[in-house]
Each structure stands twice: as structure tokens, then as C-alpha cells.
Amino acid sequence: MTIDMDGKHIDETKELDGKDVRSVPTLASIAEKVGVSVNTVSRALRAPNTVRAELRKRINVAMDELNYVPNRLAGGLSGMRTDIVGVVVTSLYYSEFASIIDTLQSALLERDLQVMLANTRYNPDQEIKLVRSILSWRPAAVAIIGIDHPPKVVELLKASGIPIIEMWDTGGNVIDTAIGFDHQAVGAAQARHLIDQGYKKLAFVGSLRENDRRAQKRLLGLEAEAARAGIAAIAKRTEPQGGSPDLGERLAGELLETHSEIGAIVCNSDVVAFGVLRALKKRGKRVPEDIGVIAFGDNEAAACVTPSLTTIRPDREKIGRLTADAIVARINGGEPQTTVVDWQLMFRDSTRRKD
Structure with missing residues (x-):
């Protein structure tokens, strides 16, 4: 027996959903590692001010090393899984993941999750x-955007003993199950499309944050494919901040000041591309005759701007639906798997040099 955060006794060696959870870190394992009683560890969590600072620090270090996660469910519920599915996204701007979340939530609600x-x-x-x-x-499971996470996140998710579904990216090592696509392949396809349309000098513009590994992978794919085609090094103008039309306009202006010979610009997102198109229009550049523009995301406005924007359309709804299916399958004992979802290159006027 041990004690939860409310001071109640719980049995942390009983089965969870038919699985033995004795390997899951408990208050008892924390207490044993630190060399104190379970009551002391429980008190450090419930009322930290009643425990010496030095001892609290040792307890916190032990919790971190063992990947212990406090249980917010009290008493008889403490050994149960809930009907909650945690969904972790990296951004809510410009509805990048809205369709995934909406489809995923609707499908999970049908399964009472x-x-x-x-x-x-x-x-x-x-x-x-x-x-x-x-x-x-x-939670019954966690769905999370991407496959590149801080090491501690990977440790916590692996130690949880629940299904982990990584969405949006499949280009690398996964924790459990992954549903998405290879972003380097997307970057390579952008380069091939521009080269096929007769563009020779390529550039990359947009938001490139340290922890946005998907955008970095697309850039790697773009550079690798351009190099294979004998294209010179790609000029880049990026900043580690959220993408926006204003950012795209400013970075495109800076690019053209130093690289007037650029023939086509690859943008890391549609919203950045909208600003790039604005910058080119202000400078009297014809799109696609003088400079082509291609992006990623297929924002709702991409087909409505002038010229209409060539971009990559990920199948967000399918990713959301397959993620829900995978969550239910894994909860019911199904095997982990990686599913690659198709995407489309939407060929529009911003790169239409050839019919």
C-alpha cells in the first residue's frame, strides 16, 4: 500500500486495464530512492512548505530521474485510466492543425473518449x-504533433505505459505509433516542381524555429534535391518566430536586396507566402514569369489570392481520422505501427510557367 497526494491509501501494484503496473514509478519507489518514508514524499507533494528545502530538492530529483508523474485522481480512482486522450500540438495559429483536431475529436467522441x-x-x-x-x-492515450521531442518528453511518454500516437511526421524514429508523412520528401518535391518549371536559382524564406523540426526537414529535402539537380546553393532568409504575412513580406524584401537574381522562392508556410507575394508585387516583379512562389499547407486562402498559390496540401482530415483509429486499436491491444499519409502538390498560377 502507499499514499496518494490526498493522503489516502492506494494499491499501486494492482492491474491497470489488465496490465501489471508495478514498473510504473510510485511514491514508494521515490521514497526508497531518497531514503525517506512514503508519508514524507506524499507531504512534499501536497504541502511542500512542511518539508525541508534540501529534502524537497532530493525528492524532486528522484521524481525526475524515475519519470514519476503525480496522480490527480484520488482514492479508488487512482489505479484507473480515464476516458481522456491528451492531444499536444505545437501551434494553434492559422488553423494549421485545426482540421486534425476537429476530425480526431469527432472520431474519439463516437468511441466515448x-x-x-x-x-x-x-x-x-x-x-x-x-x-x-x-x-x-x-489519460487512455496521448496524441502529439511531431516525432522530435525533448529527451525528457520521450522518457515521460515511454514510461507512461499508454499508447502514444505521434502525428504529422514519420521521417525518423518514433516512440510507439506514428501517422503522417516525410517532410524531407515534401521539400524535395517542391524543388523538383520548380526545376521542372524552368526555375534555376532558388531561395527559401520564412519562419524557421529551433524546435520546428518539420520545417527544417523540408528545407533539407529542398537543398538535397536542388544539389542533385546541379542547382547552386539556396539563398535563405529566415527568423525563429511565428510565420505571418508581415514576416514573409519583410524577409522577401531583404532577400531581393542581396539576391536580385533569384528565380523562385520556397516558403515554409502559406501565410508567409502571402507576404512574399505582396512584397514581389510592390517591387514590380511578375509572378510566375520573373519569380515563382511555392509554399506548404494549402491554407483556405491559397486558391483565392492573385496569383493563386502553388502549395503542398497535407491530408489533415485523414491524419485525424487514422489517429483516432490507431488510438482505439492500441487501447484494445493492437500493435504499434507507422502509417504514411499521402499529400498533394497543388499546382497553381504562382509557378505556372509551363502548361
């Missing part, structure tokens, strides 16, 4: 805090 949403804003420290918080509610 509820979504708990968290937004990391591409901040690794926030990702660690949010993942730890979600796990404290003992």
Missing part, C-alpha cells in the same frame, strides 16, 4: 510541463 488539448507554442520547456500535466490525469 474525450480530448484534452495542450499547445506548446514550439517551446520545449512548455512541452515538458504540458506532457507531465496531461499524464497526471491518467
Whole structure:
């Protein structure tokens, strides 16, 4: 027996959903590592001011080393999984993941599962805090954007013993199950499309945050494919901040001041491309005759701007639907798997040099 955060006794060696959870870190394992009683560890969590600072620090270090996650469920509920599915995204701007979340939530509701949403804003420290918080509610599963996470997040998710579904990216090592696509392949396809349309001197413009590994992978794919085609080094203008039309306009202006010979610009997102198109128009550049523009995302406005924007359309709804299916399958004992979802290159006027 041990004691939960409310001071009640719980049995942490009983089975969870038919699985032995004795390997899951408990208050008892923390107490043993620190060399104190379970009551002391429980008190350090419930009323930190009643425990010496030095001892609290040792307890916190032990919790971190063992990947212990406090249990927010009290008493008889403490050994149960809830009907919650934690969903962790990196951004809520410009509806990049809105369709995934909407489709995922609708499909999970049909299975009597509820979504708990968290937004990391591409901040690794926030990702660690949010993942730890979600796990404290003992979710049935966690769905999270991307496959590149801080090491501590990977440790926490692996130690949780629940299904982990990584969405949006499949280009690398996964924790459990992944549903998405290879972003380097997207970057390579952007380069091939521009080269096929007769563009020779390429550039990359946009938001390139340290923790946005998907955008970095697309750039790697773009550069690798351009190099294979004998294209000179790609000029880049990026900043580590959220993408926006204003950012695209400013970076495109800076690019053209130093690289007037550029023939086509690849943007890391549609909203950045909208600003690039604005900058080119102000400078009297014809699109696609003088400079071509291609982007990623297929924002709702991409087909409506003038000229209409060539871009990559990920199948967000399919990713959301397959993620829901994978969550239910894994909860019911199905095997982990990686599923690659198709995407489309939407060929529009911003690169239409040839019919």
C-alpha cells in the first residue's frame, strides 16, 4: 500500500486495464530512492512548505530521474485510466492543425473518449510541463504533433505505459505509433516542381524555429534535391518566430536586396507566402514569369489570392481520422505501427510557367 497526494491509501501494484503496473514509478519507489518514508514524499507533494528545502530538492530529483508523474485522481480512482486522450500540438495559429483536431475529436467522441488539448507554442520547456500535466490525469492515450521531442518528453511518454500516437511526421524514429508523412520528401518535391518549371536559382524564406523540426526537414529535402539537380546553393532568409504575412513580406524584401537574381522562392508556410507575394508585387516583379512562389499547407486562402498559390496540401482530415483509429486499436491491444499519409502538390498560377 502507499499514499496518494490526498493522503489516502492506494494499491499501486494492482492491474491497470489488465496490465501489471508495478514498473510504473510510485511514491514508494521515490521514497526508497531518497531514503525517506512514503508519508514524507506524499507531504512534499501536497504541502511542500512542511518539508525541508534540501529534502524537497532530493525528492524532486528522484521524481525526475524515475519519470514519476503525480496522480490527480484520488482514492479508488487512482489505479484507473480515464476516458481522456491528451492531444499536444505545437501551434494553434492559422488553423494549421485545426482540421486534425476537429476530425480526431469527432472520431474519439463516437468511441466515448474525450480530448484534452495542450499547445506548446514550439517551446520545449512548455512541452515538458504540458506532457507531465496531461499524464497526471491518467489519460487512455496521448496524441502529439511531431516525432522530435525533448529527451525528457520521450522518457515521460515511454514510461507512461499508454499508447502514444505521434502525428504529422514519420521521417525518423518514433516512440510507439506514428501517422503522417516525410517532410524531407515534401521539400524535395517542391524543388523538383520548380526545376521542372524552368526555375534555376532558388531561395527559401520564412519562419524557421529551433524546435520546428518539420520545417527544417523540408528545407533539407529542398537543398538535397536542388544539389542533385546541379542547382547552386539556396539563398535563405529566415527568423525563429511565428510565420505571418508581415514576416514573409519583410524577409522577401531583404532577400531581393542581396539576391536580385533569384528565380523562385520556397516558403515554409502559406501565410508567409502571402507576404512574399505582396512584397514581389510592390517591387514590380511578375509572378510566375520573373519569380515563382511555392509554399506548404494549402491554407483556405491559397486558391483565392492573385496569383493563386502553388502549395503542398497535407491530408489533415485523414491524419485525424487514422489517429483516432490507431488510438482505439492500441487501447484494445493492437500493435504499434507507422502509417504514411499521402499529400498533394497543388499546382497553381504562382509557378505556372509551363502548361
